[in-house]
Amino acid sequence: xxxxxxxxISALLTQNFILVKxxxxxxxxxxxxxxxxxxxxxxxxxxxxxxxxxxxYGINLxxxxxxxxxxQTVVFILAIASIVQVVxxxxxxxxxxxxKALGVFLPLITTNCAVLGVVLxxxxxxxxxxxxxxxxxxxxxxxxxxxxxxxxxxxRVNRSECPECFKGFPIALIAAGLLALxxxxxxxxxxF
Amino acid sequence: xxxxxxxxxGLLTKNPxxxxxxxxxxxxxxxxxxxxxxxxxxxxxxxxxxxxxxxxxxxxxxxxxxxxxxYITIIAGFVTVVDLLLKAFIPALSQSLGxxxxxxxxxxxxxxxxxxxxxKNTVLASAVDGICQxxxxxxxxxxxxxxxxxxxxxxxxxxxxxxxxxxRLIPSQFPAMQMVxxxxxxxxLGFVIAGSQWLMKHLDIKNKKKEAAK
Numbered sequence: 001x002x003x004x005x006x007x008x009i010s011a012l013l014t015q016n017f018i019l020v021k022x023x024x025x026x027x028x029x030x031x032x033x034x035x036x037x038x039x040x041x042x043x044x045x046x047x048x049x050x051x052x053x054x055x056x057y058g059i060n061l062x063x064x065x066x067x068x069x070x071x072q073t074v075v076f077i078l079a080i081a082s083i084v085q086v087v088x089x090x091x092x093x094x095x096x097x098x099x100k101a102l103g104v105f106l107p108l109i110t111t112n113c114a115v116l117g118v119v120l121x122x123x124x125x126x127x128x129x130x131x132x133x134x135x136x137x138x139x140x141x142x143x144x145x146x147x148x149x150x151x152x153x154x155x156r157v158n159r160s161e162c163p164e165c166f167k168g169f170p171i172a173l174i175a176a177g178l179l180a181l182x183x184x185x186x187x188x189x190x191x192f
Numbered sequence: 193x194x195x196x197x198x199x200x201x202g203l204l205t206k207n208p209x210x211x212x213x214x215x216x217x218x219x220x221x222x223x224x225x226x227x228x229x230x231x232x233x234x235x236x237x238x239x240x241x242x243x244x245x246x247x248x249x250x251x252x253x254x255x256x257x258x259x260x261x262x263y264i265t266i267i268a269g270f271v272t273v274v275d276l277l278l279k280a281f282i283p284a285l286s287q288s289l290g291x292x293x294x295x296x297x298x299x300x301x302x303x304x305x306x307x308x309x310x311x312k313n314t315v316l317a318s319a320v321d322g323i324c325q326x327x328x329x330x331x332x333x334x335x336x337x338x339x340x341x342x343x344x345x346x347x348x349x350x351x352x353x354x355x356x357x358x359x360r361l362i363p364s365q366f367p368a369m370q371m372v373x374x375x376x377x378x379x380x381l382g383f384v385i386a387g388s389q390w391l392m393k394h395l396d397i398k399n400k401k402k403e404a405a406k
Contacts, residue, residue, distance in 0.1 A: 020374050022221035026300055029216060070276060073294040074268040081261055110264070113217045113298045120291050163386075165393065169213060170386035177378030184375065
């Protein structure tokens with residue numbers, strides 16, 4: 001129980017996937033122009049991360065049994081790509097509204113380093129099946145929290161004035177820096 | 193192909209980090225010492241060049257429906273090779289970059305160049321493109337490292353010079369630790385991109401003035 005709580009707190013706040021560990025910066029910058037799309041992306045990533053963590057735990061057992069641990073990176077990324085593909089087909093068939101809302105962002109989840117990152121961290125930390133899945137889901141929720149917060153800040157930043165050469169991306173990065181600074185405040189919560 | 197133009201594009205006008213805004217994760221995460229920056233830059237350059245060459249060579253054989261999966265498999269293969277080589281020969285670098293070495297697989301620079309360049313151009317041009325973009329990436333990393341290391345730890349060349357400690361430029365009680373922490377990553381990258389935008393605008397105005405004078 002204690003381990004589960006520790007993983008939840010650290011993935012959400014103290015070791016937030018985006019703002020502290022820097023996994024998944026590309027979608028964080030790319031899909032954070034509007035709160036709705038940011039939320040949709042966050043939830044889709046959470047789902048894929050939990051699923052990928054669970055699946056890759058099993059796959060890793062097979063790799064270890066076959067003495068093929070050095071193939072981890074290749075096999076994991078292929079597994080993630082197929083999971084994303086399956087999720088895409090499933091959503092298209094049964095939840096077309098969500099599928100339309102996510103649009104082009106769905107296939108891009110494959111190249112989100114948060115997904116491969118969480119799978120590799122699970123393996124490195126030697127988490128069991130339950131902890132791996134929880135770490136995946138909690139990491140995804142941390143991603144969602146950060147991207148939604150950032151999207152709401154960015155909507156305001158885009159309307160305010162700033163020096164010419166800071167327009168667009170640089171000022172957004174500086175806003176992200178300040179958000180990361182506030183997340184540093186959580187480091188006192190550290191349980192580990 | 194115009195190699196000089198490719199070089200210029202990789203370094204400044206189409207720099208993967210400051211203009212195309214690709215590969216942000218590693219740029220932000222590992223730029224805390226010069227050693228990390230150069231190591232990561234060279235690893236990515238090697239993988240990018242190899243995967244560009246192979247993908248350009250196979251560009252007429254890979255069916256377009258499954259090209260992304262094929263590219264990722266090729267890239268993951270090269271990443272695994274580099275990962276194992278680093279573990280065997282430069283364990284210190286492998287240790288300090290940690291999970292960000294296998295994460296090169298999902299570095300958008302490599303997939304982006306595969307899809308945007310190598311899949312449409314000859315092997316030679318793709319190899320040059322890989323090297324130029326790689327150098328541009330390394331340059332951006334090194335600039336980030338130098339700034340963050342100087343302001344955050346007060347040293348230059350950490351991990352490389354002076355027996356790994358780096359040359360101390362600012363007495364140890366002054367540097368702001370925050371600069372080597374996540375906050376500093378975001379802030380430094382923001383300023384570096386702003387700087388490159390300013391520089392390019394400046395060069396543009398200069399070029400226009402030159403043309404007007406003619």
